[in-house]
Amino acid sequence: MAVLQILEYPDPILKQLSKEVTNFNSSLETFLKDFIETLNSHKYCVGLAAPQTGNLQRIIGIDISRARKPHLNNGLLILINPKILEVSDFKIVREGCLSIPDFTANVKRAMHIVVAYQNAKGEAKILSTKDFEAHAIQHEIDHLDGVLFLDKISNPASDLFRRVRY
Amino acid sequence: MNESKNYFAVFVLGTDSPGIVADISKALFELGANINDSSHTIIGNQFAMLLLISTEPVYNTETIQNAFQIVTQKRGLTVYTHQLRHEDVYRKSSEPGxxxxxxxxxxxxxxxxxxxxxxxxxxxxxxxxxxxxxxxxxxxxxxxxxxxxxxxxxxxxxxxxxxxxxxxxxxxxxxxxxxxxxxxx
The missing domain is CATH 3.30.70.260 (ACT domain)
Structure with missing residues (x-):
């Protein structure tokens, strides 16, 4: 088990497209252990995408129970090959990204989504979720497509905020 | 933040007209200064700009003011330069709230x-x-x-x-x- 290094923009890997996972084998299992350990190593971090660790596979991890405040959530979720089927109830929300550590941004996200994915065993699942969890899943799926919040903001003066240092 | 640089806050105020931003950034480019952050708005018909710039350590507020001399005279702008302490370049807080x-x-x-x-x-x-x-x-x-x-x-x-x-x-x-x-x- 190991905490993986998080790539930071402008690392070009963050702008690449991740590949579908086809083999649900032991090397996937090993990666997932490190991936979850990495997610858990960052305080209040509620989501991580495999490409942020340099692994260009369509894998995201979400755990809203790690947020500073309580939100409705499904605990730790590993979503492999996730596809958003439905979006509704859009809202401007603030998000930070481990790969762009100095800033947070105002981004428009759907507050209700339905997502199809495979779990760590390769079983097909459907999840309908809302609010903070829906928001986090959309941010992480963007990473699988090489999309960062920098692609989503319009005006840096009104949408981009220098992060207050912890 | 680069410890070997000098940092300045520059305020620019004057009647708005096209080309002010180009003139200001030209003066800074020729000085070799970097624009780290900037914000610019129009209040009434006043152009108001606030810049955070970094320069080689040889520059002080006077050299920055001098670099703006041509543009301030040409456009009747008021420019004020304030040197920042390194601890004031970025916001810091132990508790983000x-x-x-x-x-x-x-x-x-x-x-x-x-x-x-x-x-x-x-x-x-x-x-x-x-x-x-x-x-x-x-x-x-x-x-x-x-x-x-x-x-x-x-x-x-x-x-x-x-x-x-x-x-x-x-x-x-x-x-x-x-x-x-x-x-x-």
Whole structure:
């Protein structure tokens, strides 16, 4: 088990497209252990995408129970090959990204989504979720497509905020 | 932040006209200065710009002011340069707090900004962005305010919300108050 290094923009890997996972084998299992350990190593971090660790596979991890405040959530979720089927109830929300550590941004996200994915065993699942969890899943799926919040903001003066240092 | 650089805040103010930004950035480019952050707006017909620049350590406020001499004379601008201490280049805080957004609008009357901001100050809320606009007819002016702030984690946010609602009633304005957790992803 190991905490993986998080790539930071402008690392070009963050702008690449991740590949579908086809083999649900032991090397996937090993990666997932490190991936979850990495997610858990960052305080209040509620989501991580495999490409942020340099692994260009369509894998995201979400755990809203790690947020500073309580939100409705499904605990730790590993979503492999996730596809958003439905979006509704859009809202401007603030998000930070481990790969762009100095800033947070105002981004428009759907507050209700339905997502199809495979779990760590390769079983097909459907999840309908809302609010903070829906928001986090959309941010992480963007990473699988090489999309960062920098692609989503319009005006840096009104949408981009220098992060207050912890 | 680069420790070997000098940092300055530069304020530029003057009557608006096309080409001011190009002239200012040309002066900075020729000086070899880097524009780290900038914000520019029009207030009335006044051009107002605030820049945070970094330069080689040989520069001081005087050399920066001199670099703007041609553009200030040509355009009648006021330029003020202030050297920053390294600890003031970026904001630092041990406690980030929660993000709070306040929208207010209503018939204009004296003291709206003062009363809202003094309630926030009493609660140690740090305002990070504020913009206001007065519009409508002179006889019935409307005031609108947008404010972003950081609320310390130890503040009772429900009480703050209820105090803001009371203030909205006494000022006879609409106040919308939202608290949000910044998603850490």
């Amino acid at each position: 929660q993000l709070c957004v306040i929208h207010l609008y209503g018939a204009d009357k004296p003291g709206i900004v003062y009363q809202v901001t003094s309630l926030l100050a009493k609660n140690s809320v740090n305002i990070t962005d504020l913009s206001t606009r007065r519009f409508g007819s002179e006889s019935k002016p409307i005031y609108i305010m947008y404010l972003e702030a950081e609320v310390p984690n130890n503040i009772d946010t429900r009480k703050l919300g209820s105090d803001l609602n009371k203030l909205a009633l006494s000022l006879n304005v609409e106040i919308k108050y939202e608290l949000e957790e910044v998603a850490s992803l």
